[in-house]
Amino acid sequence: MTxxxxxxxxxxxxxxxxxxxxxxxxxxxxxxxxxxxxxxVLRKAQFKGPFHxxxxxxxxxxxxxxxxxxNITSPAL
Amino acid sequence: MKRIAFLGxxxxxxxxxxxxxxxSSARVGNWPGITVDLLAxxxxxxxxxxxxxxxxxxxxxxxxxxxxxxxxxxxxxNKIDLxxxxxxxxxxxxxxxxxxxxxxxxxxxxxxxxxxxxxxxMGITIDAILLEKKLKxxxxxxxxxxxxxxVELLKACTQxxxxxxxxxxKKIKPLKASxxxxxxxxxxxxxxxxxxxxxxxxxxxxxxxxALFLDPHWGLPIFFLIVFSIFQxxxxxxxxxxxxxxxxxxxxRVDYLEPLFTNHHGIFQSLLLDGLYLGVTTVAAFVPIxxxxxxxxxxxxxxxxxxxxxxxxxxxxxxxxLDGRGFVMMLMGFGCNVPALMGTKIMRTKELRLLTMxxxxxxxxxxxxxxxxxxxxxxxxxxxxxxxxxxxxxxxxFTIFLSALIFKHQFKNxxxxxxxLPPYRFPTMNQIIKRSMLEIxxxxxxxxxxxxxxxxxxxxxxxxxxDVPIASEHTYSGQLGKWLSPIFHPIGINEQLVIALxxxxxxxxIVIGALAVIYGVEGSALAHHLYSNVSQIQAxxxxxxxxxxxxxxxxxxxxxxxxxxxxxxxxxVFWALLLAWVFSxxxxxxxxxxxx
Numbered sequence: 001m002t003x004x005x006x007x008x009x010x011x012x013x014x015x016x017x018x019x020x021x022x023x024x025x026x027x028x029x030x031x032x033x034x035x036x037x038x039x040x041v042l043r044k045a046q047f048k049g050p051f052h053x054x055x056x057x058x059x060x061x062x063x064x065x066x067x068x069x070x071n072i073t074s075p076a077l
Numbered sequence: 078m079k080r081i082a083f084l085g086x087x088x089x090x091x092x093x094x095x096x097x098x099x100x101s102s103a104r105v106g107n108w109p110g111i112t113v114d115l116l117a118x119x120x121x122x123x124x125x126x127x128x129x130x131x132x133x134x135x136x137x138x139x140x141x142x143x144x145x146x147x148x149x150x151x152x153x154x155n156k157i158d159l160x161x162x163x164x165x166x167x168x169x170x171x172x173x174x175x176x177x178x179x180x181x182x183x184x185x186x187x188x189x190x191x192x193x194x195x196x197x198x199m200g201i202t203i204d205a206i207l208l209e210k211k212l213k214x215x216x217x218x219x220x221x222x223x224x225x226x227x228v229e230l231l232k233a234c235t236q237x238x239x240x241x242x243x244x245x246x247k248k249i250k251p252l253k254a255s256x257x258x259x260x261x262x263x264x265x266x267x268x269x270x271x272x273x274x275x276x277x278x279x280x281x282x283x284x285x286x287x288a289l290f291l292d293p294h295w296g297l298p299i300f301f302l303i304v305f306s307i308f309q310x311x312x313x314x315x316x317x318x319x320x321x322x323x324x325x326x327x328x329x330r331v332d333y334l335e336p337l338f339t340n341h342h343g344i345f346q347s348l349l350l351d352g353l354y355l356g357v358t359t360v361a362a363f364v365p366i367x368x369x370x371x372x373x374x375x376x377x378x379x380x381x382x383x384x385x386x387x388x389x390x391x392x393x394x395x396x397x398x399l400d401g402r403g404f405v406m407m408l409m410g411f412g413c414n415v416p417a418l419m420g421t422k423i424m425r426t427k428e429l430r431l432l433t434m435x436x437x438x439x440x441x442x443x444x445x446x447x448x449x450x451x452x453x454x455x456x457x458x459x460x461x462x463x464x465x466x467x468x469x470x471x472x473x474x475f476t477i478f479l480s481a482l483i484f485k486h487q488f489k490n491x492x493x494x495x496x497x498l499p500p501y502r503f504p505t506m507n508q509i510i511k512r513s514m515l516e517i518x519x520x521x522x523x524x525x526x527x528x529x530x531x532x533x534x535x536x537x538x539x540x541x542x543x544d545v546p547i548a549s550e551h552t553y554s555g556q557l558g559k560w561l562s563p564i565f566h567p568i569g570i571n572e573q574l575v576i577a578l579x580x581x582x583x584x585x586x587i588v589i590g591a592l593a594v595i596y597g598v599e600g601s602a603l604a605h606h607l608y609s610n611v612s613q614i615q616a617x618x619x620x621x622x623x624x625x626x627x628x629x630x631x632x633x634x635x636x637x638x639x640x641x642x643x644x645x646x647x648x649x650v651f652w653a654l655l656l657a658w659v660f661s662x663x664x665x666x667x668x669x670x671x672x673x
Contacts (some may be wrong), residue, residue: 016456022578023140025135026140026257027140027142028495029261032168033170033495034171045389047392048392049388049392052388057168059497059498060498061410062493063391063493063494063495066495077582
């Protein structure tokens with residue numbers, strides 16, 4: 001099991017689990033981060049900066065800390 | 078009276094839709110349990126008087142963020158007859174959850190599938206009729222930006238508010254995990270039935286623009302170029318307007334007001350002209366800058382570039398407890414603190430916003446620059462002058478970063494920083510102008526009283542007792558200066574300069590004028606007087622103190638309005654005074670030591 005943190009630019013994964021409390025999960029769900037969704041890292045800012053990710057039609061900026069709380073599995077080929 | 082609330086996630090065009098339906102008469106209202114400003118308007122709808130309320134954009138009804146709490150207490154404490162739920166059509170899949178949560182509370186809803194134009198362009202089709210049937214809630218496709226679907230939306234709203242409500246509205250309760258899962262399932266089924274996505278989703282324009290604006294090498298230079306141009310635009314356009322206003326105000330004073338009061342008692346004339354009139358004109362001087370600022374900031378925000386700028390600057394700002402958006406506002410603060418403080422509204426987490434507002438007043442604004450330029454030209458050669466000014470700018474950045482570092486634990490952000498990067502959009506003129514007008518109305522209604530009271534206070538300090546020369550050492554301000562001299566002596570600031578600092582509390586531009594009154598000489602004579610009476614070390618110490626000690630009255634009034642907390646304002650002013658003294662002390666004493 002890996003986290004979003006380990007994805008390189010351009011790589012995708014499937015969201016498996018959000019490791020946080022329920023209220024936060026609800027919020028992230030509403031932002032499009034949901035179990036089973038395909039997530040792609042579009043780019044990473046330099047010097048361990050935030051990630052630019054896309055899920056369906058939603059693009060987000062997410063910091064490393066939050067990225068480390070998102071478990072992903074590799075997408076079915 | 079029927080109450081209609083606008084609800085939706087951020088970046089759905091909810092406020093644009095609200096503006097479309099409310100016209101131009103929206104004003105800030107008060108509701109039980111709510112401390113922030115919400116826009117509301119009264120209108121006539123379906124045979125009823127109706128009050129439309131624009132609630133803050135939220136992702137979830139249950140959450141603990143500031144905005145979510147506002148919406149919760151609004152829903153719990155005010156009866157809502159209708160909720161217009163605004164969603165961005167292209168993101169329907171993740172946004173429907175809000176509607177389902179509201180339906181569970183038995184709040185009558187109308188769903189506005191907004192940004193329909195965008196979804197169409199992306200090739201997404203939604204079967205609104207089927208969706209309406211399945212949701213048992215009217216669904217209307219709208220494009221608030223182009224004013225499409227407004228008639229249909231109003232029709233749907235009329236229908237709903239004329240229905241008899243049978244089930245009482247429930248209070249918001251935490252969702253059970255099982256509810257969440259069932260909501261999720263409902264949404265998936267609905268989406269499968271009613272929404273068709275193209276095989277390949279592609280927003281080519283956004284991709285191309287992002288490749289440029291977020292380029293690892295070119296992103297930052299482009300960002301600074303954009304900020305610099307905005308800055309230039311606002312202040313090269315704003316300055317002449319401000320100067321023109323100043324000219325008009327003094328012309329009006331000399332030609333009309335002064336002759337009007339010549340027969341009156343001196344102190345009465347002075348109260349009206351040096352007190353009240355000065356207060357009013359101080360407020361008025363901010364109007365053009367604030368309007369220009371929000372004209373441009375609305376474009377930057379609505380276009381989607383603002384969140385890209387946040388992305389670029391986030392790495393550095395995270396280290397000092399702020400975020401990328403705060404950095405953009407801080408840079409704007411170098412023009413004028415007031416609109417920059419008002420602009421922090423876009424940051425929706427309280428602690429983050431407070432910390433940004435806390436450090437903002439240390440930005441060396443253009444008013445302080447005027448004072449420094451005068452003093453530097455008077456006392457320093459052309460060779461060293463620019464260096465002194467450059468060091469003051471460095472010090473400004475240094476105090477911002479230092480204060481943020483020291484206070485980042487006090488204003489610790491507890492929320493995850495996840496920011497949407499919406500597609501690049503063309504802003505609409507209508508929306509931009511409305512926003513500026515609203516902000517200026519806001520500033521004038523909230524700040525005017527505060528600023529005028531402050532100006533009158535300073536006037537009293539510098540004009541009483543009546544039988545001594547204005548701003549002299551015998552006035553209250555002079556006595557205050559003498560009384561404070563044990564504090565100011567160690568940093569090389571004499572009693573006359575203390576009086577100037579008291580004036581500077583109103584607005585930094587006044588400091589030079591105040592020095593002219595205090596020393597009784599003007600212009601180049603004042604420069605010469607300073608040159609022979611104030612040493613270079615004293616002057617620098619004075620400038621350091623002026624840079625940091627306290628922002629102007631208008632900034633303080635804005636701090637108060639935006640933070641809604643007097644203790645926050647006192648805290649921030651006290652910290653500034655302390656920091657100013659410490660820096661001036663360190664500089665003055667070390668310089669004295671080394672210069673023997």
